[in-house]
Amino acid sequence: MTTAAVLSAGSWGTVFASVLADAGTDVTLHARRAEIADAINERHQNPVYLPGIDLPKQLKATLDVEQALPGTDFVVVSVPAQAMRASLTAWAPLLGPQTVLVSLMKGIELDSGLRMSEVIADVAGVGPERVAVVSGPNLAREIAGRQPAASVVACTDEQVAQRLQAACHTPYFRPYTNRDVVGCELGGAAKNVIALAVGIGVGMGLGDNAQSLLITRGLAETSRLGDALGADPHTFSGLAGMGDLVATCSSPLSRNRSFGEHLGRGQSVTEAAAAISQTSEGVKTSEAILGLAHRHGVEMPITEAVVQFLRGEVDLDKATALLMERPTKPERHSCTR
Ligand SMILES: NC(=O)c1ccc[n+]([C@@H]2O[C@H](COP(=O)([O-])OP(=O)(O)OC[C@H]3O[C@@H](n4cnc5c(N)ncnc54)[C@H](O)[C@@H]3O)[C@@H](O)[C@H]2O)c1
Numbered sequence: 420m421t422t423a424a425v426l427s428a429g430s431w432g433t434v435f436a437s438v439l440a441d442a443g444t445d446v447t448l449h450a451r452r453a454e455i456a457d458a459i460n461e462r463h464q465n466p467v468y469l470p471g472i473d474l475p476k477q478l479k480a481t482l483d484v485e486q487a488l489p490g491t492d493f494v495v496v497s498v499p500a501q502a503m504r505a506s507l508t509a510w511a512p513l514l515g516p517q518t519v520l521v522s523l524m525k526g527i528e529l530d531s532g533l534r535m536s537e538v539i540a541d542v543a544g545v546g547p548e549r550v551a552v553v554s555g556p557n558l559a560r561e562i563a564g565r566q567p568a569a570s571v572v573a574c575t576d577e578q579v580a581q582r583l584q585a586a587c588h589t590p591y592f593r594p595y596t597n598r599d600v601v602g603c604e605l606g607g608a609a610k611n612v613i614a615l616a617v618g619i620g621v622g623m624g625l626g627d628n629a630q631s632l633l634i635t636r637g638l639a640e641t642s643r644l645g646d647a648l649g650a651d652p653h654t655f656s657g658l659a660g661m662g663d664l665v666a667t668c669s670s671p672l673s674r675n676r677s678f679g680e681h682l683g684r685g686q687s688v689t690e691a692a693a694a695i696s697q698t699s700e701g702v703k704t705s706e707a708i709l710g711l712a713h714r715h716g717v718e719m720p721i722t723e724a725v726v727q728f729l730r731g732e733v734d735l736d737k738a739t740a741l742l743m744e745r746p747t748k749p750e751r752h753s754c755t756r
């Protein structure tokens with residue numbers, strides 16, 4: 420039987436662990452709080468992150484990472500992107516020599532500009548063939564209700580991707596494989612920034628035309644950066660690109676879009692963070708992506724406007740003007756600079 424440990428028991432970690440369990444994988448979920456571990460083991464619920472949702476009865480939770488990790492086929496990491504390096508540094512000594520590490524995270528490390536799979540490889544000292552990524556239009560609460568969804572399992576080693584695909588394939592969760600780890604991770608991280616922008620627009624009372632503008636040109640600027648980073652341009656029209664962008668920008672379940680809505684209604688970043696109270700990766704990842712864009716000479720005007728607004732350098736009217744008053748130009752294929 421395939422075995423997996425999932426670190427940790429937030430929204431997506433809990434739901435992806437449930438998917439693995441429903442797929443027949445033997446899963447242990449690591450929780451940081453006793454109330455969560457006990458509720459999962461005794462009542463099959465995670466009352467903090469997924470109140471009212473019934474989890475698979477075979478899903479086990481533990482507070483003891485030394486019990487969860489040793490000897491597992493997959494170690495799945497699902498913590499906020501900016502906390503990943505420190506968390507994995509503590510867990511790395513417990514990893515087995517064959518274990519494949521799986522990132523569920525959709526962020527870029529702020530200080531280094533590294534993607535999560537790069538941070539994992541760096542901290543765990545493993546090659547790219549032992550690091551996989553799961554990314555796609557996967558709003559945790561819908562999947563917790565076993566509503567149909569698809570995703571992408573990306574790894575440079577196709578056989579590793581296929582093993583993970585089999586370990587998480589259920590009647591309601593359909594994973595595709597892809598060898599383009601760069602494109603899948605960038606698509607997942609950048610869509611959070613665009614979802615912030617769309618949410619801000621919604622909060623300001625802007626209509627569907629403006630939302631479509633941000634989504635479409637957001638995909639264009641993401642594809643430009645992907646081109647510079649060596650991603651496969653086709654990835655951005657797939658589930659980890661356009662698919663996730665549309666789901667996140669359209670759904671009231673998205674924390675990033677909701678965070679943006681609070682900002683668009685005039686709340687501060689601190690007030691919006693308090694209102695959402697869960698991970699909204701786009702806030703810090705916007706800075707990281709803009710840093711990458713500058714380093715590679717890529718124009719990302721929507722990301723730039725989001726960053727300037729979050730830094731308090733421009734207000735919403737000025738941010739809107741920055742985007743709308745840019746020089747006009749032909750609409751080109753999205754991955755041409
Ligand atoms: N929720 C979703 O629908 C969803 C779907 C796909 C991908 N993701 C991605 O998964 C990642 C995790 O998101 P989430 O929704 O589970 O977030 P969450 O806020 O629901 O849970 C975060 C988890 O990380 C833990 N944590 C928080 N700070 C930590 C720290 N400093 N060190 C170690 N652990 C810490 C928390 O205890 C919690 O278990 C993010 O990168 C997110 O973009 C989320």
Ligand SMILES: O=P(O)(O)OC[C@H](O)CO
Binds near residue numbers: 559667673
């Ligand atoms: O709630 P968000 O904004 O973190 O988005 C969740 C998932 O990434 C959607 O695929």
